[in-house]
Amino acid sequence: MKNRILVTGGAGFLGSHLCDRLVQEGHDVICLDNFFTGNKGNISHLIGNPNFELLRHDITMPIYLEVDQIFNLACPASPVHYQYNPIKTIKTSVMGAINALGLAKRVRATILQASTSEVYGDPEMHPQKEEYWGHVNPIGIRSCYDEGKRAAECIMMDYHRQNGVKIKIVRIFNTYGPRMAEEDGRVVSNFIVQALRGEDITIYGDGSQTRSFCYVDDLVDGIIRMMATSDEIIGPVNLGNPGEFTILQLAESVLRLTDSKSKIIYKPLPQDDPTQRQPDIKLAKELLNWGPGINLEDGLLKTIHYFKNLKLRP
């Protein structure tokens, strides 16, 4: 069935890949973005496609549209960018969720919230299951993002319980791939860009902290499967690749795969940087019959290929 679909944050890294998939599937897609961290280049190939519409709008402001489904992705996701204007970040998560939910309520659309593994904070349960309530600092420099996303989950659940809005929550773990911005600041794009430019690879802390990296195509597939579930499946559901690596291992892989002569240097670990992170994806397997198919090495090669073809800033 052809749906009218709103993707907030649709010109960003994940949002643009999601728009691609939805347009390919024949849906009518409205991409809403204020271009804070997104960019037109990510969706320029879709402009002119009769199934695609681009709307410059800030989701902290109300928006009146007629749609069947909403994917609420608007929010900067890189620590560098979400800490640049933390008040705006939490407004985007909280007021953005309220506006998207108000819209979903009015037009009876199903809404999917892009939540995050950050709701688990610096986790004491490993790997992280959906039942875990997390270990989040409410007053630190990451709180604007973590608590904003936790509040958005709360608002989603309350619109569901109080107003019967059809909701879906996915908790996304570190995802990487083509169209991450060159200056995004997250670890995979930073390391690849540094390696290709021959600059030092900046490891924060001693590099023993871990992350589990999911390739973008796998993640988008999981999001689409979640939206396709029946109304009683609301989540939250973890989506991520359980393959866990230290940041030092990631740096070494990037150096090997780019054949770069860059040196590794060590910089101070930012405040509240989680020490470990790995999704338990049993629930996604059960409910969505989903699991990642692309391992870190293959995903890194595709991402390196993308950045090699970009004209990197010298």
Ligand code: NAD
């Ligand atoms: P991104 O920064 O590339 O994309 C975010 C998009 O939202 C950008 O296009 C940005 O311009 C837009 N945006 C920001 N504030 C807005 C506002 N007020 N109004 C309208 N648009 C706004 O990041 P991403 O990695 O593509 O993340 C997309 C979503 O997925 C985010 O909600 C993020 O929290 C979530 N997520 C991503 C990851 C990941 O590893 N990539 C992990 C967990 C959660």
Ligand code: UDP
């Ligand atoms: N809203 C919106 N688009 C809509 C419907 C609502 O942006 O199509 C906004 C509305 O302006 C409000 C928010 O969503 O600020 C929450 O809407 P709701 O109906 O829950 O709240 P109320 O309008 O009663 O405050």
Ligand code: UDP
């Ligand atoms: N990191 C790093 N060097 C960089 C960027 C990030 O060592 O140039 C580290 C960062 O401290 C964290 C991990 O890599 O431990 C993942 O960081 P990212 O910003 O990608 O995401 P998040 O911390 O939100 O998972």
